[in-house]
Amino acid sequence: MSDRVQDRAPPMAVAPPSWREKMEPWFFILPSVILLLAIGLYPVIYTLVASLQSWVMGMGPPSFGGLQNYAHAFTSSDFGHSVLRTLVLIVITLPIELALGMMIALALDSQNFLVLRRLLQICLVIPIAITPSVVGLLTQLMFNQQLGIINHLLGYIGIPALDWLGRPLSAYTTVLIVQIWEWTPFVALVLSAALSTVPQDIDEAAVLETERWWPRFRSIQLPFMWPGITAALVFQTAFTIKEFDMIYTIEKGGPGTATETAVMQIERMAFRGFDVGLAAAESILMLVLSILLARIYIRVFYREMD
Amino acid sequence: MSDLRAPLLRLLQAVGLVVTLLLILFPLYWMVTASLKTENDLFSMPPKWFFAPTLAAYADAIENTEVLGNLLNSVLVTVSAVALGLLVGAPAAYGIARYRFRGRRDVWFWYVTNWMLVPVVVLIPFYLTASWLGLINNPVVLILVYQVFIVPLVVWLLVDQFSAVPVALEEAAQLDGLSRVKIFLKISLPLVKPGIAVAAILSGIFAWNDMLYAFILTPSPDARTAPTVVLNYLGGYVIPWPQVMATSTMVCAPVIIGGIIVHKYIARGLTMGAVK
Numbered sequence: 001m002s003d004r005v006q007d008r009a010p011p012m013a014v015a016p017p018s019w020r021e022k023m024e025p026w027f028f029i030l031p032s033v034i035l036l037l038a039i040g041l042y043p044v045i046y047t048l049v050a051s052l053q054s055w056v057m058g059m060g061p062p063s064f065g066g067l068q069n070y071a072h073a074f075t076s077s078d079f080g081h082s083v084l085r086t087l088v089l090i091v092i093t094l095p096i097e098l099a100l101g102m103m104i105a106l107a108l109d110s111q112n113f114l115v116l117r118r119l120l121q122i123c124l125v126i127p128i129a130i131t132p133s134v135v136g137l138l139t140q141l142m143f144n145q146q147l148g149i150i151n152h153l154l155g156y157i158g159i160p161a162l163d164w165l166g167r168p169l170s171a172y173t174t175v176l177i178v179q180i181w182e183w184t185p186f187v188a189l190v191l192s193a194a195l196s197t198v199p200q201d202i203d204e205a206a207v208l209e210t211e212r213w214w215p216r217f218r219s220i221q222l223p224f225m226w227p228g229i230t231a232a233l234v235f236q237t238a239f240t241i242k243e244f245d246m247i248y249t250i251e252k253g254g255p256g257t258a259t260e261t262a263v264m265q266i267e268r269m270a271f272r273g274f275d276v277g278l279a280a281a282e283s284i285l286m287l288v289l290s291i292l293l294a295r296i297y298i299r300v301f302y303r304e305m306d
Numbered sequence: 307m308s309d310l311r312a313p314l315l316r317l318l319q320a321v322g323l324v325v326t327l328l329l330i331l332f333p334l335y336w337m338v339t340a341s342l343k344t345e346n347d348l349f350s351m352p353p354k355w356f357f358a359p360t361l362a363a364y365a366d367a368i369e370n371t372e373v374l375g376n377l378l379n380s381v382l383v384t385v386s387a388v389a390l391g392l393l394v395g396a397p398a399a400y401g402i403a404r405y406r407f408r409g410r411r412d413v414w415f416w417y418v419t420n421w422m423l424v425p426v427v428v429l430i431p432f433y434l435t436a437s438w439l440g441l442i443n444n445p446v447v448l449i450l451v452y453q454v455f456i457v458p459l460v461v462w463l464l465v466d467q468f469s470a471v472p473v474a475l476e477e478a479a480q481l482d483g484l485s486r487v488k489i490f491l492k493i494s495l496p497l498v499k500p501g502i503a504v505a506a507i508l509s510g511i512f513a514w515n516d517m518l519y520a521f522i523l524t525p526s527p528d529a530r531t532a533p534t535v536v537l538n539y540l541g542g543y544v545i546p547w548p549q550v551m552a553t554s555t556m557v558c559a560p561v562i563i564g565g566i567i568v569h570k571y572i573a574r575g576l577t578m579g580a581v582k
Contacts, residue, residue, distance in 0.1 A: 024486060028401030029413065032394040032457050039428070040420045040454050046431035104326060107319050116323045123330045125565035125572070128508075130334070133517040133533045134554040138337055141547060147349045149336060185330065193576040211312070228577070231462075238422045245517040249536065263518075266426040271522060276430060283427040290422040298415070 044287065050280035057274035069281035078257065079282050082265035083289075085172070089261065090240045093179050097236060098229070100180070101187030106217070108188070109195050121192075124185040132182065136249025139178050140165070165251055168258030175247055175259050182246065183239055187232045194228025195221060233297050241290050262286050337558075340551035348547055363548035364556070372527050373535050373553050379524075380532040381560075383445050384514045387452040388506050394453075395460030396502065400490050402461065403468035404476075414465065421458035425518055428454055433522055443529035451519050456509040463508075466577055467501030468494055504575030507568045514561050532557040 054065030073079050104124075108117050127135075142150050143164035151161040164174045198221050206220045244263050247253065253260030253268075260268075266286070270279035340348050342359040367373055402414055428451060436447050471494050479489045495502075517533040524530055535557065539550045 022407070025401040025405035025407045025410075028397040028405075028490070032398035032461065033413070035394050035453055036417075036420055036457055039432075039450050040423060043428045043431035044423075046435070047427050050430065103322065107322050107326075110319060112316055113320055113323060116320070116327070120323055120327050120330075121573075122566055122569050123327060125569050126330055126334055126562055129511050129515075129561040129565040130558050131515040131517075131533045131554070131561070133515075133536050134337070134558055135333075137536055137539075137550055137554060138333055140545075141340065141551070142333065142336060147351065149353055152351070152353055181329065181333070189572055190576050193573050196573055197577055213315070234418065234422070241422070242425055244425065245515070245533065248517075249540065252540075263424055263426055266424075267429070267518070267522075270426065270430050271433075276434075279426065280430060283424060283430065286424045287427050290424060291419055294418060294422050298418075 044284075047280045047283050050276055051284050053277045053280075055275075055277040055280075057276055059274075062277065065277060069277045070285070072278055073281045073285060076278075079262070079265055079269075081257070082260050082262045083286075085259070086241060086261045086263075089176065089179065089243075090237055092176055093183070093240060094233065094236055096180055097184045097187045098232065100184045101191050101232065104184070104188035105191035105195050106213075108192050124189055127182050127185045128189075130182075132243070132246035133249045135178060135182055136246045139174065139246075139250050143174055166255065168255055171251065171255055171258050175250065178246065178250070179240065179243065183236060186239075187236060190228050190232045190235070191225060194225040194231075197228075198224045230297055234294055237293050237297070238290065241286070241293075334562075337551050338555055341548060341555045343548055345546070345548055363546075363552035366546070366549045367552045367556070370549070371535055371538055371553065372530070373532065373556060375528055376530045376532045376535050377556065377560075379445060379530065380514055380557075383448050383452075383531055384510050386445075387449045387456060387513045388510045390449060391453055391456030391460050391509050392502065392506060395457045395505070396464055396495065397490065398457070399461045399464030400468050400494060403465045404494075414461075417458040417461045419458075420454060421462065423454055429519060429522055432519075436523060443524050443526045445524065445529070447523050448516075448520060448531070451523065452509075452513045452516065455512055459509050459512070460505045463505045463575060464498060464501050467498035467575065470577075471497050500571040500574040502575075503568045503571040507564055510564065511561050 050062070051069050052065060052067070053062035054068065055062035104120070108121060110117075142148050145151060145161055145163045145166060148164070150164070155161065163170060165171050203216075203220055206216045210216060241261075242263060243261060244267065247259055247261060248264060250259065253264045257265075262282070263286070266279050266282045269275050269282065273279075339357075339359075341363050342361070343354070343357055344360060344362070347354050347357045398417075402410060432447065432451050433442075436442050436444070441447050475497075476489050476493055479493050480486075484492070514531075515533055516531070517537070520531040521534045521537060524534075535553055536550060539545050539553075
């Protein structure tokens, strides 16, 4: 991302940089690096060490256990399924959020319906701002089978009352729907900001050239939007992997473990199962997975800038 | 064909805008009206679209929980966390945007990686360390732990904003004899105000809304932040829904209002690497 500006290197130092000049950027950067080392890196190392221990709270002091926690994590179907549920959540919601977000961004970009567009622009902030644990509770209330407003509204168009939260598959579907509701506006905002970076003169020339929107979108707008799309992907993947509050307040990962994501499973293992070593190993595996995903996105989509 | 297509597209656009608006606003409407209903009104079938609003649920919520004190905790934690994040994050973004040095790319990627950090990785060590130091229920622990996502977010958003400030402007200031620090404070920082507003509101939203860290690190009823209050209600057999929704409305109102106030900066501040 930041390398896009490399061709515009600050021209201030012409002579070979002195020690002082070499250190100058670190003067600005160092405080945040120290802070993040303390609160970001220290816990990761702590977790890494804990993951190699046989450590169940209340069952004596930790002892070195080698890779047995990892072996356990890989063979645990509880953890495996929760990771799978998390990945499926990403794979299903991401393309939908991206497609809907793109449609909203394009609709906001045109000249018609000024009032509607302004109103929507303001309202897009709302789902992002609503506290996820409240979203979970609201879901419980609105998706209730007998008394929920959703089933009642669906009744108007002849759809029979669904048991949204009672069955594993439908509960998972409900989580998908709510996740999409919560985060599509954010994607729309990022894409909308990306769309605003399309240079006006180029865009106007394109509009003169063709009235159809597809060629204009493909060859003018889309190329300028890749950084925004990548950012949306990285953001959304992180949001989905980290999601806890909303799903937890819907029904604590239930029915059974039908909506339990990896983060929830690890939290349960650590704070209610008290198996710190195993939870730590699972956390490290999730960390590796999320770094891999971020790397892939940045590799694939920012490639053109190198 | 094409003259038919344009009005059709316009109709589609209008319908899309209206439907999106309704989908976004309806849950909010439902939450607020539920908080103003009695239990009978809330669960009457068919639903009551018109009802006599009452503030009884708010009175109950304030009486039965520590929600007011918890809201105050949230304000304290959120404001401090955002201030700290901006204090260390904004200079870092400037450093990355304005200097070319070895490891620049790695530093930037490291920030983004921290953004991806799964909370449990941080949570277990923080919990164990904080209990060891006797800092459970201390808001400082929350303020610190939120930097895990605030600093990366601030840096990510602001690198782009600082890069967009014309170098010529800073050169002119340098010729006038201003030091790099003064240039940063007096020239660049005021120019990236939209970015700072967006970074502040987004990190504020995420800090305010967090339940997971707060529920593990500040579990006692008076040390809690607002989003964990709603968990109180989940334990019981009967959930007093109007009261839950009243609490929810109080928890959400500050961030929704804050978000609406700064919304106009978002289009300029969320460019995420798209600035050439």
